[in-house]
Amino acid sequence: MAEDSSHPRICILGTGEFARALGARFRRYGVPFWFGSRDPARRPTGLLKEVIEKSTVKNVEEACTESDIIILAIHRRHYGLLERCETHLDDKILVDVSNEPGSELGFERLATMFPKCAITKAFNTASSRAMALDEGPCVYVCGNDEAARRVLLRMAARIGLPAVDYGRLGNGGALEEQVNRLFPGWGWPCLVVMVISAFWIVFAACRAFKLRKNPYSPERLPTNVANKIVGAIAATCLGMAYFPGCLVAFVQLARGSKNVDLPKIIDQWLGIRQQLGLFALILATLHVILSLVLISPAYFPHWYPEAIDGKRFANGTPPDPLGPIRMTWIGETVILLGALAMVALVLIGIATLPAISRSLGWREWRCVQSHMGFACLLLTTCHVVMRGAPVWLNKSVKDVIPTVSFLSLLLPWLTVGMRLVLYTPCLYRRVARIRSGEFSKYADSGSAGKDGIKKETDDGAVGDLSIVV
Ligand SMILES: NC(=O)C1=CN([C@@H]2O[C@H](COP(=O)(O)OP(=O)(O)OC[C@H]3O[C@@H](n4cnc5c(N)ncnc54)[C@H](OP(=O)(O)O)[C@@H]3O)[C@@H](O)[C@H]2O)C=CC1
Numbered sequence: 001m002a003e004d005s006s007h008p009r010i011c012i013l014g015t016g017e018f019a020r021a022l023g024a025r026f027r028r029y030g031v032p033f034w035f036g037s038r039d040p041a042r043r044p045t046g047l048l049k050e051v052i053e054k055s056t057v058k059n060v061e062e063a064c065t066e067s068d069i070i071i072l073a074i075h076r077r078h079y080g081l082l083e084r085c086e087t088h089l090d091d092k093i094l095v096d097v098s099n100e101p102g103s104e105l106g107f108e109r110l111a112t113m114f115p116k117c118a119i120t121k122a123f124n125t126a127s128s129r130a131m132a133l134d135e136g137p138c139v140y141v142c143g144n145d146e147a148a149r150r151v152l153l154r155m156a157a158r159i160g161l162p163a164v165d166y167g168r169l170g171n172g173g174a175l176e177e178q179v180n181r182l183f184p185g186w187g188w189p190c191l192v193v194m195v196i197s198a199f200w201i202v203f204a205a206c207r208a209f210k211l212r213k214n215p216y217s218p219e220r221l222p223t224n225v226a227n228k229i230v231g232a233i234a235a236t237c238l239g240m241a242y243f244p245g246c247l248v249a250f251v252q253l254a255r256g257s258k259n260v261d262l263p264k265i266i267d268q269w270l271g272i273r274q275q276l277g278l279f280a281l282i283l284a285t286l287h288v289i290l291s292l293v294l295i296s297p298a299y300f301p302h303w304y305p306e307a308i309d310g311k312r313f314a315n316g317t318p319p320d321p322l323g324p325i326r327m328t329w330i331g332e333t334v335i336l337l338g339a340l341a342m343v344a345l346v347l348i349g350i351a352t353l354p355a356i357s358r359s360l361g362w363r364e365w366r367c368v369q370s371h372m373g374f375a376c377l378l379l380t381t382c383h384v385v386m387r388g389a390p391v392w393l394n395k396s397v398k399d400v401i402p403t404v405s406f407l408s409l410l411l412p413w414l415t416v417g418m419r420l421v422l423y424t425p426c427l428y429r430r431v432a433r434i435r436s437g438e439f440s441k442y443a444d445s446g447s448a449g450k451d452g453i454k455k456e457t458d459d460g461a462v463g464d465l466s467i468v469v
C-alpha cells in the first residue's frame with residue numbers, strides 16, 4: 001500500500017450492526033466511504049438503518065475493486081466472499097475487525113488467502129455501541145505493513161477515535177484475547193467465595209434447625225437464617241481481604257525486609273483481595289436490606305426493652321403490635337455501627353473504580369484502602385459484638401463459641417488484633433522504614449541472602465503497593 005494515499009477510498013464490507021455503527025461515524029466526520037453488500041438493493045433493517053439508506057451501497061465486487069481500504073465488517077466464516085474479486089485485491093489494505101473465540105484467527109486466514117494484500121487488525125476492541133458515543137473508544141491497529149498501519153491510524157483519527165499503533169500483525173491475537181476474555185481475575189475469588197458460602201450455609205442451617213436448644217422453624221430460612229448466612233460470608237470475605245496484608249507485614253518485620261519470599265498461596269491470596277472486598281460489599285448490602293426488613297421485636301427481642309422474646313411486656317401483657325416500641329441504646333448502637341461500616345465499605349468500593357483510583361495519589365489510595373479498610377473491619381466487628389453480646393452474656397462459653405456470629409468474627413478479630421499491634425508507634429514506624437527500603441537485620445547489600453531473603457539494591461523510596469498493612 002502506497003503511503004501517499006492520504007484520502008484512500010474506503011469500503012465497509014457488510015451492512016450489519018458493526019458496519020452501520022462504523023458507517024455512522026464516517027458520516028458524522030464527513031469521511032467518504034461506501035458499503036459493500038451481497039444485496040445492495042435490499043431495504044435495510046435494524047438500528048442505524050438510516051445510515052445505509054443515506055450512504056452508497058455497492059455490490060461486493062464493485063465495492064472492493066474500487067477501494068484502497070476494505071474493512072471486513074462481516075463474520076470470519078464469510079471471508080470467502082472476497083474470493084470473488086481476488087484478482088483485484090493486490091496491494092489493498094484488508095482490515096480484520098472480527099472477534100470470534102475458538103476459531104482460526106481472522107487475520108491469519110486473510111494472510112493465507114490474500115498474501116499480496118496488506119493485512120491489518122483494527123477496530124475489534126471497539127463495540128458498535130461504543131462507536132456511537134461522541135468520545136468514541138480507543139482503537140488499536142496492528143499489521144506487518146508499516147505504511148498500511150499509518151494509513152489506518154490516520155483514518156481512525158479522522159473519525160475522532162484515539163488510535164494506538166499495536167505493532168506487528170502477530171499482536172492481533174492479544175487484541176482478540178482482550179475482547180474475548182470473561183471477567184479475568186475473578187475465577188479464584190469466585191471459587192473462594194463459593195467455598196466460604198458452602199461452609200456457612202451448611203453450618204448455619206445445621207445450627208439453626210438442629211443444634212440449637214430451641215431450633216428455628218423452617219419458615220425462618222428464607223430471610224432470618226439467610227440473613228445470618230449472608231452476614232457471616234460478608235464478615236469472612238472482609239477478614240480475608242485484610243488478613244494477608246497484616247500477615248505479610250509481620251513477616252516483613254520478622255525478616256527486616258520488604259522483599260520476602262512468600263508461599264505461592266499467600267501471593268495468590270494477596271492478588272484477590274480487591275475482589276474479596278467487592279464480594280464483601282455486595283453481601284453486606286444484601287445483609288443491610290434483609291436486616292431492615294426484619295427489624296422488629298419478634299426478630300431482635302434484645303433491642304426492645306418492653307418486650308420479652310417479642311411476645312410480652314415485662315408486666316406479662318402482650319405488646320400492641322402497632323404501638324410505639326422504641327429500641328434500647330444497644331439496638332440503636334448496633335444499627336449505627338452497621339451503617340458506619342457499610343458507608344466505609346461503600347467508600348472503599350468507590351475508590352476501586354478505575355476512574356476514581358486513577359485520580360488518587362499513592363498516599364490517598366493507601367489511606368482509603370488501608371486505613372479506611374481497617375476502620376470498616378473494626379466497625380464490623382463492633383457491630384457483630386454489640387449484636388451478639390446481650391445473648392452471649394446470658395450463655396455459657398461453650399454455648400457462645402459455636403454460634404454463627406461468634407465464629408464469623410474469628411478472622412476479622414484476628415485481623416483487627418494484628419492491625420492494632422501494627423499500629424503501635426514503634427512497629428508502625430519500623431514497618432514504614434522497612435517498606436521504604438531500609439534494612440535492619442540483613443542490611444548488607446547484594447542479592448539473595450540466607451533464608452532466601454532478597455536483598456534490596458534500589459533506594460526503595462516507594463512503598464510496596466501489593467502489600468498494604
Ligand atoms: N457488533 C459489534 O459490536 C462488533 C463486531 N465486530 C466484528 O464485526 C463483524 C461483523 O459483526 P456484526 O456487524 O455484529 O454482524 P452482523 O451479523 O450484524 O452483520 C454481518 C454482515 O455480514 C454480511 N455477510 C456477508 N456474507 C454473509 C453471509 N454469507 N451470511 C450472512 N451475512 C453475510 C451481511 O451483510 P450483507 O447482507 O449486506 O452482505 C451482514 O450484515 C464480526 O466479525 C464481529 O466479530 C467487532 C467488534 C464489535
Ligand SMILES: [Fe+3]
Nearest residue numbers: 231287291338
Ligand atoms: Fe448485621
